[in-house]
Amino acid sequence: MTRNGSRPAPGRGLLLREGEAEQATxxxxxxxxxxxxxxxxxxxxxxxxxxxxxxxxxxxxxxxxxxxxxxxxxxxxxxxxxxxxxxxxxxxxxxxxxxxxxxxxxxxxxxxxxxxxxxxxxxxxxxxxxxxxxxxxxxxxxxxxxxxxxxxxxxxxxxxxxxxxxxxxxxxxxxxxxxxxxxxxxxxxxxxxxxxxxxxxxxxNLWEVAARYLAERYQQLLMISLGEPLLSVGVAFTQVPPSPFRITALAVAFTTTVLLWRLYFHVAGQLVGAAALAASRPARVGRVAGAAHLIMVLGIITTSIGHDLVETRPDRHTPLAWSFVILVGPVVFLIGRSMLEYVVFARVSASRLAGIVALAALIAPLALIPPLAVSSIAATVLLLIAAGDTRRAHRHPHEQPTPP
Incomplete structure (x- = not known):
């Protein structure tokens, strides 16, 4: 028996047919x-x-x-x-x-x-x-x-x-x-x-026969990754004496995680499976979408490391390696998100590209200010990109995937 109760096609062994692999067990x-x-x-x-x-x-x-x-x-x-x-x-x-x-x-x-x-x-x-x-x-x-x-x-x-x-x-x-x-x-x-x-x-060619299932699995992986910043920064907060700076750092970490969630799921993240099915070459679109998700997961994990660092010394000196981690996490995430936007809509928003350039250019200069300020600037850039996405959604409601 298959996932939906039907029997596999004769001669196909354990190979799943189109439409059968849509939900994780x-x-x-x-x-x-x-x-x-x-x-x-x-x-x-x-x-x-x-x-x-x-x-x-x-x-x-x-x-x-x-x-x-x-x-x-x-x-x-x-x-x-x-x-x-x-x-x-x-x-x-x-x-x-x-x-x-x-x-x-x-x-x-x-x-x-x-x-x-x-x-x-x-x-x-x-x-x-x-x-x-x-x-x-x-x-x-x-x-x-x-x-x-x-x-x-x-x-x-x-x-x-x-x-x-x-x-x-x-x-x-x-x-x-x-x-x-x-x-x-x-x-x-x-x-x-x-x-x-x-x-x-x-x-x-699995994206040709199980696009919705694979899209759902990558979405689940990303959701698991988004839970990591909340878990790690919460643990880090409990292991240091509380202070106004650390409370603020916790709020910034939470806000950043919410923004990453928003930037992913806002339209493109929900249409990965539909984009693969609508593409003339579903396997190609699926492979690029899969790579984009893995890059975004790496960005989320790096961002989580940065949040933990900020929580330990929010108002002290920022080593260059710390500034790199705090800012490159969102940069890597935005690179992956830009790849996803391209395979779903055949475009990359200017706000996303501007955010990548701005955050990357600020890595060295922001090493001169406290870690909390560095993470706050990164969150502000993400907020501006999210606001741009919202404005575009109001101008183009119910946008459908147009994969390349």
């Missing part, structure tokens, strides 16, 4: 709970180092946080594509998802020392989740075209496993370079359709 929501944990660990890890060493080690930890974020997003994406292609109500598919939950849990407990004592378990867990799971699906799959997809990706996962393992047993910049190179190769191979000699290459 409980096992998928269970997987999202593990994502909450590891996102909070990424924020806590970066925050701890930036507080202790904002100048020297701060820049390095930001690079490490990004490098840990990228494989996490690959795990989430592969799991989401798995449940979009196969029926998650089947016990075997549920077993794959639950195994992914455990893998993400291991990720989370390894984050703090992923570039130190726990490098081996971190790398081995990632290899098991990507290469191991892909191998199992390619062996158990009953649909030839689906098996070829997983066999092609398995070849690439096997190749990238080598630098992951070598990096796990090396140290310092060598490990960072090997892991970063492995992620670069993996993302490039995915974008090219996992090309393999004799097996060919094909870009994922």
């Amino acid at each position: 409980f096992v998928e929501l269970f997987f999202d709970l593990a994502m909450v944990f590891i996102l909070s660990r990424l924020v806590a890890q970066a925050f701890d180092v930036l507080v202790r060493a904002p100048d020297s080690a701060g820049w390095l930890v930001l690079g490490h946080t990004l490098l840990l974020f990228l494989p996490l997003m690959r795990v989430w994406t592969l799991t989401t594509y798995l449940t979009a292609r196969f029926d998650p109500r089947r016990p075997l598919v549920q077993a794959f998802v639950i195994a992914s939950v455990f893998g993400v849990l291991v990720f989370g407990v390894s984050v703090a020392q992923a570039f130190d004592a726990r490098a081996v378990p971190f790398a081995c867990t990632y290899i098991a989740m990507q290469a191991g799971r892909t191998l199992a699906i390619s062996l158990l799959g009953t649909v030839p075209e689906v098996r070829r997809v997983y066999l092609r990706s398995l070849c690439w996962y096997a190749a990238t496993s080598v630098p992951w393992l070598i990096g796990a047993v090396t140290n310092g910049h060598t490990r960072t370079a090997l892991w970063g190179g492995a992620m670069l190769v993996e993302y490039a191979a995915s974008a090219l359709g996992w090309p393999v000699p004799r097996l060919g290459a094909s870009l994922a």
